[in-house]
Amino acid sequence: MPRVVLSGSAGRQFTGGQAEIQVEADTVRRLILELDRRFPGLGKQVEEGMAIAIDGEIFQDAYSAPLRPDSEIFLIPRIAGG
Amino acid sequence: MSKNHVSTTINGEPVEFLCETQQTLLDALRDELQLTGSKEGCSSGDCGACSVIVDGRLVCSCLMLAVEAEGRTIETIEGLARGDVLHPVQQKFLQAAALQCGFCTPGLLVAAKALLDRHPDPTETEARYWLAGNLCRCTGYDKVIRAVLEAGAEMRGE
Amino acid sequence: MSTLSYTSPTTVEAAVSALAGANGGAKVLSGGTDLLVQLRSGRSRPEMFVDVKRIPGLIGVREENGGFVIGAATPCVLIGEHRALQQAWPGVVEAARLIGSTQVQGRATLAGNLCNASPAADSVPAMIAARATCTVAGPSGRREAPVEAIATGPGRTSLARGELLIEFRLPKRPPRSADAYLRFIPRTEMDIAVVGAAVNLTLDPSGTCTEARVVLGAVAPTAVLVPDGAAALVGRRLDSDTLSRLDAAARRACVPITDKRGTIEFRTQVAGVLARRAATIACTRAGER
């Protein structure tokens, strides 16, 4: 099942410091719901403050983005720009 | 407080307007005459966005009182093109992509026109120093300078 | 709210009475490149502008028994275009041409640069080095004053109420004489001088300096004449030893401040450098005469 890594310190207050989580999910939406179920508050944090890097590609607000069982997923801070 | 009456010539047209003494020529152009092509970027003569030509001399219209325009001949960006025929420097700015946001562009064009009127064949360095009073934050000046030099060449029939 | 009025007299007398009439609140408007900025920022709240540009003779440059007369309201761009003046006083002209952008050159005047009384005024050190004088018109008639007598401190002048400058005089030059002005600014244009240095000198046929004036700007409340600097040059050729004596003299003459444009240390050090470099340029120019 996909391995989710919280990149940096962001979001760890919800996981009690845990940085790596195995999550059963095949879309970003299911991933967020599952994370929030297991770590209440983390889902909102991910939705509002974070982007999701799936196998190297960064997604922002993309519920439908698919996850493969061997996907490498990083929860990273959002990026904007000038 | 009584306003000053000013008769002047702008882009070849006789113009009359009323202004308060503290109003600058830029204020009068923009607010009284709706000639909003001249821009206000600093109102202290440091950015050149309000450049106009008065009696053949390039000036910042924010550093000249509107009342001083009495009897003068003024050229603004609105007078640079003849109808739908662009001035060579306008044409070159378009071809060379010498503008991004376009805010400093009217002042740069008026300044460039004044340069080429007086010095038809400027060097790159001469063009850069002549235009040093026209700030542009988008382009890094590279394409602006190229456009001005190319316009000069075209006007010289090269 | 402002009740600012405007008049553009066509005679010096009318200008003087307008200036004297308004109870202290009248300002001479020539180029306006400093005045309008001060008006906008509220630093100056005049009651009347007396625009002197329509007074015959106040704009223009003319030669007069070997010297030059520059109308007080002459924009710097005209000064730069006067070939003979450029030939005789390259330092004065380059200083005038350094004031502001092309746009500002179309308006700014020597009188404005002088009467604005900024310690950093570019044309003032060069004019003082050139022994320039100015004609002051006032309620009690006209008087001649050396340029160094006008500015008395930042924003302060010796002009009495109702007085205005009407012209500047540059003397006839002996042979092998030349001047030069250099200023330091962080950019290549559009800055106020952090330091300014003017050198005016005369050489004998052997290349020995027989006479010199050294003046610094932006290192004291007003432009400062540096007699030690002149002394370092007179009677010598401008070799490295002479130049380092000039450098040291220039540094000694500095009483600068630290502000947003430069530190005391920087201004002092660069004053020496610029004095040296200006002297070298003036010397080369004089040698070519």
Add this chain to the structure above:
Amino acid sequence: MTVIGTREHLKVVGTRPIRPDGVDKVTGRAAFGADLALPGMLVGKVKRSPHAHARILSIDVEKARALPGVKAVITAADLPEIPSEESFVGEGPMNFRDLSRNCMARGKALYEGHAVAAVAATSGAIADAALDLIEVEYEPLPHVLDVEAAMAADAPLLHEDLFTQGVEPAPSQPSNIAKRIQFSLGDLAAGFQAAEVVLERRYTTRPVHQAYIEPHACVASAAADGQCQIWCSSQGQFMVRAYCAKLLDMPISSIRVTPAEIGGGFGGKTLVYLEPLALALAKQSGRPVKMVMTREEVFRATGPTSGAAVEVKLGATRAGKITAAQAVLKYQAGAFPGSPVQPGCMAAFAMYDLENVSITGYDVVCNRPKVAAYRAPGAPIASFAVETCLDELARTLGMDPIALREKNAARDGTRTAYGPTFRDIGYVETLQAAKDHPHLRTPLGPNQGRGIASGFWFNVGGESTAEVHINEDGTAVVVSGNPDIGGSRASLAMMAAEVLGIPVDRVRPIVGDTSSIGFSFLTGGSRVTFATGMAVVQAAEEVVSELTRRAAMIWDIGPESVEWTDGAAVPTGAHAGKFDPLPLAAIALKAGRTGGPISAKASINAQGAGPGFATHVCDVEVDPETGKVTILRYTAVQDVGRAIHPSYVEGQIQGGVAQGIGWALNEEYVYDGNGRLENPGFLDYRVPVASDLPMIEAVLVEVPNPRHPFGVRGVGEVPIVPPMAAVANAIHAAVGVRMTDLPMSPPRLLAAIERAGR
């Protein structure tokens, strides 16, 4: 220009047509923020705090209200009190309480220039007089400007309710440190153990302003039924609408925002300052209100980017393999949390393939204007430190700085310190192109030196809407929701023309207002040509398939037997039959008979923005007697993915470089002892002028982004990242002094040269 990389047979993409909005902008017709005038319009002005930090004891506006000609006066008391609410809507984390209090101080003034009241009057002179009549009673408080001073335990507190996030356990005492951020990878201690050379250095930078030439400006009007309109120059009409609705507690549907042309932004126009005030004044007065900032207000009250202190520690083997990299970044946020320290941390070492990394960041409030986004927010500061330290490492190892970078460069498959693994990136290609460039073989004279530095930016996609409409004569209109800040009308029209197979001059791009086009995230992060471009391409492709359906109907054959080539439908396949190609214009003419108008819309949330990399080469000459630096030569190599309009891509690069050179040499905020800004104007805030710069050669490397139909990457952010280090490294090469503090202004450089001489 040089273009490196392959290019298919494209007819429009990659050419250099005249931009569609060009003529308006060279004739003075283009209407910017301050150019609109409405009947009965009032002039609005803002009263600002003269104190860097003060409690507002009372504000008496009665005398101002009584002044003839004054039609409205507002203070924070007239605006809704917004609760603290973190969300990510603009160019970064946004707390609407903070945004509201930045627009109008509530209780405390947190920086000199902080708005405390606003008036609307029948003339500017009356409005000024009214401001003088507003009596504000302040209790001045101790202030703090410097980031490290603000972090000190005994520093004056800006916000009594600010507790540092990201530290465990959560602190019990408030402080000026809003957030602590940590990224790490591998085993740092082991990495430094393995190092044969270790460098540890400290760098500082000063706040710099985006310094767009157009001051903020807007006009707002409110009708009796609550329907409001705003005309303004901003980086996003939808951002202005959302923020005004939030700050004034109005339904979004009651606000229509029409984008004026925008006179530069660079990130600085991604927030609201005047718009909510103008709208509140318009509601109170019932008349349109125009507000235009003075240049002084722009400097005192709008967002520069952070000043910072950065510590960098690098460990490497003698062979030049970096074994460990550590950085601590402390960024000023200004009066409210939200500095770009997070992307700064993420970008710091992103260009390198490192096993052992630790990055710590601090977001720190101080009594300065709240920072706003500025081109590649956060990255230039971090990269100045890292790329300068790397240059020193190269010299210590006796290695060529490009070779050292190549040895450690991020490539496809490199895992970044912030997590994800890079794919399809073009960093090494920029290093190679720099090596191959004749610039590197140009001889240098005395007191001249050459500096190299690289830069990185993530780039973003995001939400965009675009519509493509086919006109009766076969011309097309492209509508987008993004202000055109540097030529995006041109790039969008070109992509549409490419897909439709018609000349670009037959495509008219326009920027819609918030009621005439679907939501689009703002113009920022170099996202428009990428993300909105993607939407335009999708809509154009939909139009094309509709056109083939219409052609099939006209020919009475199956749509599968029609394909689109060179702007015309042609029959394809064995059973299609013989027909002359049916050009777009012919199909458009019959649109009514074949089913009605032909148009399509695409609303997307674009993903897959490819990161951008650049390598810059800078030659300088230093006057060792005055410390003055002259930029002799500058070459900027960048992976741009695919240049749609190469001239405007070059322009983005050249402009970013010029801003970086200003940041490097002369731009800084100068404050007096009372926390008052001493240089709020272009005279003493020294942006580069034309005579300060040489021509800037932009070398476009094209490593196409596979996630964009034309391979586009954002190009506008990266160019400002390398210049500060490139200049610093060139100065070192020229006179042997290592500058670690920005700006490298003549007094500072001369002092450094003197110290080195002793």
